[in-house]
Amino acid sequence: MKDRTKVRESILRLLILFVGLTIAHLGVTLFLLADQGADPFNVLIQGLRLLLEKAGLFLTHGTVHMGVCFLIILILLLADRRYIKAGTVVCMFCGGPIIDFFTWLLQRTGIGQAALPVKILVLVLGCGILAFGMTIVIRSEAGTGPNDLVTVVISEKSGLRFGIVRIAADFSFVLVGFLLGGRFGIGTIICAFLVGPVADFCMPASSSFVSRCLRRFGR
Helix, strand or coil: CCHHHHHHHHHHHHHHHHHHHHHHHHHHHHHHCCCCCCCHHHHHHHHHHHCCCCHHCCCCCCHHHHHHHHHHHHHHHHHHHHCCCHHHHHHHHHHHHHHHHHHHHHHHHHHHHHCHHHHHHHHHHHHHHHHHHHHHHHCCCCCCCHHHHHHHHHHHHHHCEEEHHHHHHHHHHHCCCHHHHCCCCHHHHHHHHHHHHHHHHHHHHHHHHHHHHHHHHCC
């Protein structure tokens, strides 16, 4: 009976993680469609995608995203495998396709052709959605998105606040991506300064959401 409860709870945590992952990547897609510079991690993905195109490999944004996540997981497996859980693998395989799906779904909204104030509003909204979804993934304790896992590991090992480490990680992603040719814009700056602090703010609400779901459905 105890083992059955444990399995049910693990499955529920993975479902909660997937909900958070979907929410977070809706925010990422809004950044991409607003066309004012992607969120920092996706500036890196864009840069790598351009580099691969020059080498004759024409891949979708989602495919490159999944490949980079796979490399991060391999590195962290060598560094400290305790952080790699089933949900991390789910994030790796699902994150890119979710971005591709939301891109297809929202392209017809015309966000990219909207006036600049509307684009900025979409960017800020995307930032909040991304941060909230990311904290649900983290608080599910079923695993963390590979790119977010970098921040989680550094934060826990250094004792620094998640938001501070996130800002530093985001600027590192932007720098490398920009050097590779990724598009840098006002949206990137908004995301780099806002997502970490907003995530810190959302953590308690996400913890409460996960706890309520486990109490209600995990019995």
